[in-house]
Amino acid sequence: MTPGKQIQLTLALSAALFSGQVLADKTSAEIVHAALIHGDRPAEDIVDDGRRMPLEVLAFAGIEEGMTILEMEAGGGYYTEILSRAVGPAGTVIVQNPPAFDSFVGDAPQQRAARLPNVVVTRTNFDELEAADNSVDMVTWILGPHELWFEPDGQNLGHPAGSFLEIVRVLKPGGTLLAIDHDAEADSGPEVGGTLHRIREDQITALAEAAGLRVLRSSNLHKNPEDPLDIGVFNPAIQGQTSKFVVLYRK
DSSP, X not given: OOHHHHHHHHHHHHHHHHOTTOOOOHHHHHHHHHHHTOTTSOHHHHTTHHHHOHHHHHHHHTOOTTOEEEEETOTTXXXXXXXXXXXXXXXXXXXXXXXXXXXXXXXHXXXXXXXXXXXXXXXXXXXXXXXXXXXXEEEEEESXXXXXXXXXXXOOXXXXXXXXXXXXXXXXXXXXXXXXXXXXXXXXXXXXXXXXXXXXXXXXXXXXXXHXXXXXXXXXXXXXXXXXSSSXXXXXTTTTOOOEEEEEEEO
């Protein structure tokens, strides 16, 4: 790791510890910091840290060693790598992607798992999670809840209400859901999840609360007032810079 990158991470660690916006204890921030500077972390992941802000996000979520985490819609595994090392050998990360995403993610999840012994790969829809009842400390769903209204090649990825009931089923009492997604316009319907790949925070909160979760805290870490909210997240004008909500729910 370059000295410049180390300085950036140290400054971010200080912000995570002392900022009034990030409600997490020092232990969580230190755990994530150690995962981020691990010598085996892929260089192509590190270049994304600036925009993804993993230290601040996971410190906000309250990551602890030994946790069992179910990572919904893990994609290629950027966060998998961090979560695996943060929870440590006593913890487990269950990686989930819908089968319909095989063409998007390829064998990247399996390649990550081959290097990370505490990672388990699953292929299920969002309303059919592979985890026992009351067995998971934290579910993360980062840039994904909007996919409940996305149907690649006509394939449904899971019923919205059913998916949140599944999250509640697998969570232990007191367990948490970290949800992050691209903000949508205030008057938009959930169908923009399948077109613009955006969703309103209140729509996700309504589903979470109906399933038995409550808001524990939220953060403005990923807010961008320059995002017009009415263009697709893959539009070059906004890609990688969208305004996003960050909410932690508790069972």
